[in-house]
Amino acid sequence: xxxxxxxxxxxxxxxxxxxxxxxxxxxxxxxxxxxxxxxxxxxxxxxxxxxxxxxxxxxxxxxxxxxxxxxxxxxxxxxxxxxxxxxxxxxxxxxxxxxxxxxxxxxxxxxxxxxxxxxxxxxxxxxxxxxxxxxxxxxxxxxxxxxxxxxxxxxxxxxxxxxxxxxxxxxxxxxxxxxxxxxxxxxxxxxxxxxxxxxxxxxxxxxxxxxxxxxxxxxxxxxxxxxxxxxxxxxxxxxxxxxxxxxxxxxxxxxxxxxxxxxxxxxxxxxxxxxxxxxxxxxxxxxxxxxxxxxxxxxxxxxxxxxxxxxxxxxxxxxxxxxxxxxxxxxxxxxxxxxxxxxxxxxxxxxxxxxxxxxxxxxxxxxxxxxxxxxxx
Amino acid sequence: xxxxxxxxxxxxxxxxxxxxxxxxxxxxxxxxxxxxxxxxxxxxxxxxxxxxxxxxxxxxxxxxxxxxxxxxxxxxxxxxxxxxxxxxxxxxxxxxxxxxxxxxxxxxxxxxxxxxxxxxxxxxxxxxxxxxxxxxxxxxxxxxxxxxxxxxxxxxxxxxxxxxxxxxxxxxxxxxxxxxxxxxxxxxxxxxxxxxxxxxxxxxxxxxxxxxxxxxxxxxxxxxxxxxxxxxxxxxxxxxxxxxxxxxxxxxxxxxxxxxxxxxxxxxxxxxxxxxxxxxxxxxxxxxxxxxxxxxxxxxxxxxxxxxxxxxxxxxxxxxxxxxxxxxxxxxxxxxxxxxxxxxxxxxxxxxxxxxxxxxxxxxxxxxxxxxxxxxxxxxxxxxxxxxxxxxxxxxxxxxxxxxxxxxxxxxxxxxxxxxxxxxxxxxxxxxxxxxxxxxxxx
Ligand code: SF4
Ligand SMILES: [Mg+2]
Numbered sequence: 001x002x003x004x005x006x007x008x009x010x011x012x013x014x015x016x017x018x019x020x021x022x023x024x025x026x027x028x029x030x031x032x033x034x035x036x037x038x039x040x041x042x043x044x045x046x047x048x049x050x051x052x053x054x055x056x057x058x059x060x061x062x063x064x065x066x067x068x069x070x071x072x073x074x075x076x077x078x079x080x081x082x083x084x085x086x087x088x089x090x091x092x093x094x095x096x097x098x099x100x101x102x103x104x105x106x107x108x109x110x111x112x113x114x115x116x117x118x119x120x121x122x123x124x125x126x127x128x129x130x131x132x133x134x135x136x137x138x139x140x141x142x143x144x145x146x147x148x149x150x151x152x153x154x155x156x157x158x159x160x161x162x163x164x165x166x167x168x169x170x171x172x173x174x175x176x177x178x179x180x181x182x183x184x185x186x187x188x189x190x191x192x193x194x195x196x197x198x199x200x201x202x203x204x205x206x207x208x209x210x211x212x213x214x215x216x217x218x219x220x221x222x223x224x225x226x227x228x229x230x231x232x233x234x235x236x237x238x239x240x241x242x243x244x245x246x247x248x249x250x251x252x253x254x255x256x257x258x259x260x261x262x263x264x265x266x267x268x269x270x271x272x273x274x275x276x277x278x279x280x281x282x283x284x285x286x287x288x289x290x291x292x293x294x295x296x297x298x299x300x301x302x303x304x305x306x307x308x309x310x311x312x313x314x315x316x317x318x319x320x321x322x323x324x325x326x327x328x329x330x331x332x333x334x335x336x337x338x339x340x341x342x343x344x345x346x347x348x349x350x351x352x353x354x355x356x357x358x359x360x361x362x363x364x365x366x367x368x369x370x371x372x373x374x375x376x377x
Numbered sequence: 378x379x380x381x382x383x384x385x386x387x388x389x390x391x392x393x394x395x396x397x398x399x400x401x402x403x404x405x406x407x408x409x410x411x412x413x414x415x416x417x418x419x420x421x422x423x424x425x426x427x428x429x430x431x432x433x434x435x436x437x438x439x440x441x442x443x444x445x446x447x448x449x450x451x452x453x454x455x456x457x458x459x460x461x462x463x464x465x466x467x468x469x470x471x472x473x474x475x476x477x478x479x480x481x482x483x484x485x486x487x488x489x490x491x492x493x494x495x496x497x498x499x500x501x502x503x504x505x506x507x508x509x510x511x512x513x514x515x516x517x518x519x520x521x522x523x524x525x526x527x528x529x530x531x532x533x534x535x536x537x538x539x540x541x542x543x544x545x546x547x548x549x550x551x552x553x554x555x556x557x558x559x560x561x562x563x564x565x566x567x568x569x570x571x572x573x574x575x576x577x578x579x580x581x582x583x584x585x586x587x588x589x590x591x592x593x594x595x596x597x598x599x600x601x602x603x604x605x606x607x608x609x610x611x612x613x614x615x616x617x618x619x620x621x622x623x624x625x626x627x628x629x630x631x632x633x634x635x636x637x638x639x640x641x642x643x644x645x646x647x648x649x650x651x652x653x654x655x656x657x658x659x660x661x662x663x664x665x666x667x668x669x670x671x672x673x674x675x676x677x678x679x680x681x682x683x684x685x686x687x688x689x690x691x692x693x694x695x696x697x698x699x700x701x702x703x704x705x706x707x708x709x710x711x712x713x714x715x716x717x718x719x720x721x722x723x724x725x726x727x728x729x730x731x732x733x734x735x736x737x738x739x740x741x742x743x744x745x746x747x748x749x750x751x752x753x754x755x756x757x758x759x760x761x762x763x764x765x766x767x768x769x770x771x772x773x774x775x776x777x778x779x780x781x782x783x784x785x786x787x788x789x790x791x792x793x794x795x796x797x798x799x800x801x802x803x804x805x806x807x808x809x810x811x812x813x814x815x816x817x818x819x820x
Contacts, residue, residue, distance in 0.1 A: 006639045006675055008668070008683075025465055028457070048632045052464050052623070057490045061453045064446070064487070068425075068457020071444060074465055076457075094447050117689060178710060179668070179683040181675045184638070223423040223442040224462055224470040232435065232445035242436055242445075287710070294709035365711045 005184040011149040011175040012037025012079075014182060015105050018153030019077050020045060023192050024103070026074040027053040028065035030084060033117040034173040035107035038079035059084035063091040063104070070100040071231055073222035075157060075194070079105040082124050083114055089131045092166050094233040096136055096256060099209065099218060101160035101195055103153065105169040107176040110363060119363060120173035122286050123338035126346075128168055129315050134253075137260045139267055140168040140315040144289040146180050151188045152312060158190035159267060163260055164217050170314065172337070174287040174365065195220040198227060208240040214255045215262035261316055268318035271310040272325060275300070278307035280375055281326050284335040285311040285343065288366050292335050295371035306375065314343065319350055326351050333375055335359040335366055386412050386419055388439040394430075400556040400581020401431050404503050407556075408434075408473070411565035412441070415471075422471045423458055427451040427484075429477040430510045430583075431503040449483025451476050455498045456491050463497060463620025464628065471569055474500040478518035479508035481539060485517070488539075492546035492574045496619040499569045500576045502539060503556075505583040513586030520601070524590040540605040543576050549614050550575035553605035555598045556582075573618045578605060643792040645677035650703035651787070652712040654734045655774050656725030659687055659696040663721070666775035667698030669796040673782070674702035676792045682710045686732075695728040702788070714739055717781055718757070720746040721764050721773040726753070745777050745819070762818045768811040776811035783812055784819045 009017070015038050019027070027046050029039035039055075046053035052069070056062040059080055066076035080088060085106050095102050108124045110116035129138055139159050143152040153169050160167040198206055198219040206227035209218045218238075221227035230240030235249050243249040271289075273296060284292040289310035296308045309325045311318065326332055332351045334344035341358035348356040359366060359374050387409050395401040412422060419440030426432040428448035435443035446454045455472045462470040481488060481502050491498050507525050508514045514527040518539070522531040540551050550571040554564050556579050568575035580598045587593060617625075653670065657663040664685045671681040682701045688694040699712050714737055720726050726746070729735050735755060738744065742757035747764045764773040775797060783790040790812075798805040 004640060007637055008639070008671060008675065008681075026457075026461055047627045047630045050465075050629060052460055052628075054460065054623075056453075057486055060450065061456075061487055061490060064450050064453030065457035065460065068444075068454040068459075069461035069465075070457075071454070072458045072461035072466065072470070074461040076461075090447055091450070118686065174684070174710060177684065179671065179681075180707070180710075181639075181671075181681050223444055223458055224421065224466065224468055226420060228420070228440060229442045229444070230435075231443065233447060234445060240443075242433070290708045290710060297708070367711060367713055368709050369713065 006181050007184055008179050009146050009182045010037050010177055010179050011143065011146045011171055012107065012177065013041050014146045014149035015079070015153045015169060015171065016041030016045060018150040018189070019103065019157060020049060021150070021189055022075070022154045022157035024075050024077050024157060025051040026066060026069040026076040027051070027078065028056045028062045029078050030056050030059050030062045030080070032081045032084045034109055034176045035079045035081045035105060037176060038105055038107070059087040060091060063088045063102070066102050067091060067095050067100050070102050071223050071229070073225070075101070075161065077103040077105070079107065081107050081109050082111045082127070085124065085128065093132045095166040096132060096138065097233045098231050099164040101164050102166050103156045103160050103169060104166060105153070105171060108170065108172040116363070118173065120287065120365060121338060122172055122288060122336050123342065124170070125314065125336070125338070125342040128170055136257050137316050138166060138168060139163070139260065139313070140170050141269070141312055142170045142285045142314050143175055143312070144286050144310055145175070146182050147187060148312070149175065154189040158193055161193050161195045162217070163263065164195055164220060165260060170286070172286050197221060200226070207238050209236065209252055210238045211255055214251065214258040217259055264316035265320065267313050267316060268321050269313040270318055270321050270325070271312060273308040275305050275307050277305045279329055280304065280306045280331050280333070281329040282306060282308045282333045282335060282371065282375065283311060283322065283347070284308070285314060288335045288337055291366050291368055292371055295368040295375070298368060298372060299375060302376070304376070317347060322347060323350050326354060329354065331355040331357060333357050333359055333371070335371055337361050337366055384413055385409055386422070386440050387437050391437055393437065394433055396585045398582070398584035399430070400505055400583070401434070401503060403556040403561065404431060404501070404579055404581065405434050405437060407561040407565055408501065410562040411569060414562060414566050415570060417471060421469060422473065424473050424475060425451045425455040425458065426475040427480050428510065429480050429508070431475055431477045432480070434475055449476070449480040450487060451480065452484055452487035452491050452498065452500055456487065456494070456496050459496050459498050460620065463618070464623055472498050473569060474498055476500060476502055477509070478502060478504040478506060479516045482517035488543065488576070489546055492543045492548040492576065494619040495547065495573045495616045497573055499571070501565065501568070502576065502578045503581060504578050505581045505587060506536070507583055507586055509583045509586060513583065525586060538605050539576070539578055541608045544608050544610060547616060548574050548576060549611050549616060551610060553578040553580060553602040555580050555595065555602050557595060573614065573616060578602070639672065639675050641676065641678040642795070643677045643789045645674070645679055645704070645788045647679060647702065647704050647787045650701055650705070650707065651716045652714070653700040653717045653719070654697065654712060654715045654729060655700070655719045655778065656695065656697045656729045657721035657774050658724045658770070659693050661696065661721065661770045661773065663696040663725070663774050664698050665800070666778050667700045669775060669793065669800060670700050670778050671702070672796040673788060673792040676795060677788055679704060680707050682707050684710065695724040697725065697728050697732070713737060715742050718742060718744045719774055719777045720744065720750065721770065721777065722747060723750060726750050743781070745781060747773070760819050762815055767814045772808060772811055776808050776815060779808060780812045780815035780819060783816060
């Protein structure tokens with residue numbers, strides 16, 4: 001019998017562990033509470049694994065360094081929080097447009113502006129997802145435990161490489177900075193992959209953004225590689241030439257969305273704590289999903305029939321799974337630590353004919369009692 | 378003797394998109410000639426440009442890699458390329474940044490940082506003293522009295538001398554030259570060949586927006602270039618390029634495996650959970666005591682969480698930790714009603730008052746509080762202990778935690794002693810003394 005491998009780790013440290021496990025080779029970062037733990041761990045650990053981890057003078061540089069490294073072929077990651085994320089947005093859009101994989105861990109804190117550096121929040125859901133001109137779908141995965149930080153980061157690295165696109169790990173201050181016991185033997189990870197590359201036959205001229213069907217992922221060839229790479233953030237044709245609105249360019253722009261949404265089913269990931277007789281559904285994610293689990297445990301002790309869905313893949317919205325989870329229930333509660341119910345606002349249309357109620361909190365964690373009080377009304 | 382025919386990196390017969398007479402024509406031709414003269418494999422050249430008239434030169438090149446980026450940020454992207462190339466691939470890719478004075482104004486920090494790092498990136502600044510593409514607005518490079526659409530009375534802010542600035546960052550190859558200078562090809566080639574950061578300011582004219590209203594000609598431009606060359610450069614190259622430095626000093630740092638894995642050694646009789654709040658003063662090992670408690674719990678097969686809180690300046694004011702130990706998985710990580718509260722100082726007391734810990738305490742809560750602090754009204758079971766004088770402020774919270782454990786017997790004291798010993802070695806004896814002194818005061 002092997003002895004269990006329990007270590008004390010923060011969620012931030014487990015994001016770094018997950019990235020290392022997934023073969024991350026490049027990290028550039030700028031310190032910001034509550035994400036600095038990721039930066040610190042990567043600076044400590046990545047060079048030991050022959051990777052590059054460096055500090056940058058600001059967040060724009062941090063992400064630009066990562067995208068540059070990704071263009072040269074490195075699996076890259078950075079980490080930040082709300083204020084830094086705001087600075088990175090132009091560069092995230094650039095990564096999306098140029099189809100360069102990168103993982104960004106956004107550890108939420110209270111906003112707006114500098115807000116509360118050491119105050120938890122789940123208020124950057126919409127800012128993170130809808131940060132692009134044109135509101136393209138950016139895959140976002142949210143962990144609710146330190147172990148899930150590992151799992152979700154490995155998953156994010158997988159999808160970033162698989163789809164050639166930026167992918168977000170959306171954590172929060174509580175998950176990021178809290179230490180807990182982590183069983184390293186039970187960690188779950190995704191396959192380790194690398195963006196698909198062209199083979200060396202030279203019969204076809206390499207085109208940086210070539211695809212046949214809109215959902216195809218262009219083959220990746222790095223700058224400095226054997227094929228001439230033509231990378232541009234401007235509207236372009238499949239060869240990377242700047243174009244205004246030629247049919248081919250519009251096709252490329254549509255492809256940027258379709259390549260992601262066509263794989264939504266595969267990315268859909270929720271963890272369900274089921275009661276087959278449930279008449280009530282609670283949907284939550286991140287730190288609040290843990291609290292909801294406690295609330296559900298207590299509610300069941302009181303004889304209630306509740307189903308809990310912890311949404312890991314916030315975006316693309318796992319519509320089919322959420323609709324299925326709502327079958328047979330009359331009320332859907334969405335618990336999240338922000339003022340207006342951001343995630344609820346984008347999923348409530350899935351539950352026509354049902355009562356959809358938000359459980360929200362601002363500037364403090366939602367407690368199991370907050371949830372119980374709402375659900376037992 | 379055979380001479381290698383210099384071949385162009387540019388597309389055949391593609392007209393340049395620049396206005397008639399624009400200095401960018403010289404810039405592009407000379408860059409192309411420089412690349413050819415170095416006989417570089419185009420697959421080993423990456424041209425990184427950004428927004429601005431000069432930035433669209435990427436479409437003119439047929440063979441080298443091109444990387445057209447966001448406004449002013451090209452140097453940062455190029456730095457990323459070069460770091461991945463020099464450290465992870467070692468393929469000696471030549472990374473050339475093509476940027477205007479507008480872009481360099483926006484992204485000055487990226488240029489400064491690349492120079493400070495001495496990363497092998499060559500920055501060629503096309504300085505025509507204004508933002509051409511967006512309508513001729515003044516930039517940080519516009520001379521005094523320069524008339525532009527945004528400085529109709531003449532510019533009243535002096536221009537930066539990017540050469541002086543970048544020299545001050547320790548760059549060893551920095552120069553300024555007129556776009557029509559016959560040495561331009563050689564200067565660009567030398568800059569690219571330089572095995573570290575290099576910057577060339579190429580002073581030119583925007584025929585669309587600069588001339589007409591301004592008295593400016595070849596001589597003015599030459600004077601400007603000469604002035605920017607005034608600051609002296611080192612005569613020998615002393616600095617190691619960043620990637621080389623990183624490879625020798627940071628990469629492959631010995632893999633010290635931190636063996637901090639824990640396995641269960643003790644048995645706890647705890648059912649359900651215990652929620653602790655430990656509060657004191659920064660620098661007095663409050664968060665350490667919580668960590669040791671957490672570790673002790675895990676040594677007993679319990680689950681544990683720990684959250685720390687302190688003011689934004691980490692080394693002063695209060696320090697507070699919340700620890701949950703539980704026989705079951707911990708879902709909710711907050712503390713509604715604390716089971717145990719330890720308060721070792723006035724700062725700690727103030728914080729548990731402000732953050733609501735005290736008001737959430739009930740008659741099941743046990744508080745162990747430093748004796749010298751003022752009375753508080755609480756339904757909790759209160760023990761007043763002179764922690765600071767009995768144990769020293771540094772050991773106060775850890776010894777109080779251990780004494781509570783010894784008194785309550787839910788967790789074997791050995792587990793806590795194990796943790797303390799792991800941290801302080803032989804000095805554990807001092808803590809054992811403390812515990813003996815505190816224990817009688819807890820009954
Ligand atoms: S606007 Fe000025 S900088 Fe731009 S191409 Fe015309 S002359 Fe050159
Ligand atoms: Mg200009």
